[in-house]
Amino acid sequence: MPETTRALVELCDTLIQSRQHVGPKHLGLPAPDDATLTQLFEAAAAAPDHRQLTPWRFLVLGPAARERLSEVFAQALLERDADALPEQLADARAKAFRGPVLVLAVADLRADEPDAPEPERWLSLGCAIQNLLLAAQARGFGTGLSSGRAMGSAALREAFDIAPGEQAVCFISIGTPTRAKSPRVRPAVQSFVRWL
Numbered sequence: 001m002p003e004t005t006r007a008l009v010e011l012c013d014t015l016i017q018s019r020q021h022v023g024p025k026h027l028g029l030p031a032p033d034d035a036t037l038t039q040l041f042e043a044a045a046a047a048p049d050h051r052q053l054t055p056w057r058f059l060v061l062g063p064a065a066r067e068r069l070s071e072v073f074a075q076a077l078l079e080r081d082a083d084a085l086p087e088q089l090a091d092a093r094a095k096a097f098r099g100p101v102l103v104l105a106v107a108d109l110r111a112d113e114p115d116a117p118e119p120e121r122w123l124s125l126g127c128a129i130q131n132l133l134l135a136a137q138a139r140g141f142g143t144g145l146s147s148g149r150a151m152g153s154a155a156l157r158e159a160f161d162i163a164p165g166e167q168a169v170c171f172i173s174i175g176t177p178t179r180a181k182s183p184r185v186r187p188a189v190q191s192f193v194r195w196l
């Protein structure tokens, strides 16, 4: 193997294997600036995309959007538990303000294209998110994905103009990890691969 290829393989494997989920409350500053975030979205745009439908969009949630999100989280909790205590509602609201950068990933399943059925579009979104996570990791940032019952709520759809045929999938938090985390044991290859 040529030396340059070997170096690239090592870099690529290290990048992929070193990425791990970091919860939003364990992400602090520094965080990517707008120019760096744009590079991360360019990485997302390099995802495989059958028929080039761009079946995703990303919303970068600034301070006003996070205020809206905090009310969405409180409302989602009240829908699950009408007797939620004020402290519980405060906790739910606080989640909207964790982590320095918060991005909402939305699947866009609206295109009329039978050659790229829905599962392929979900897959494409997953690839776009992974590209983004790895591009952030390469730049020294930590990332975490989070979801929860509020994702499909009417309140969230309304707050962020999620159209019929679109689905909010998860939040992506980006920042600098504030604590070390031991690596997760990955599933053994033989548990999910068969050579036929």
Ligand SMILES: Cc1cc2nc3c(=O)[nH]c(=O)nc-3n(C[C@H](O)[C@H](O)[C@H](O)COP(=O)(O)O)c2cc1C
Binding pocket: 019, 020, 021, 022, 023, 145, 146, 147, 148, 169, 170, 184
């Ligand atoms: C779509 C999606 C949503 C997720 N939502 C959450 C979440 O709400 N809370 C959480 O702790 N982790 C969430 N995760 C992260 C996974 O828990 C994490 O990726 C998994 O534990 C594997 O760990 P690793 O990413 O460090 O390899 C989510 C992951 C995906 C793909």
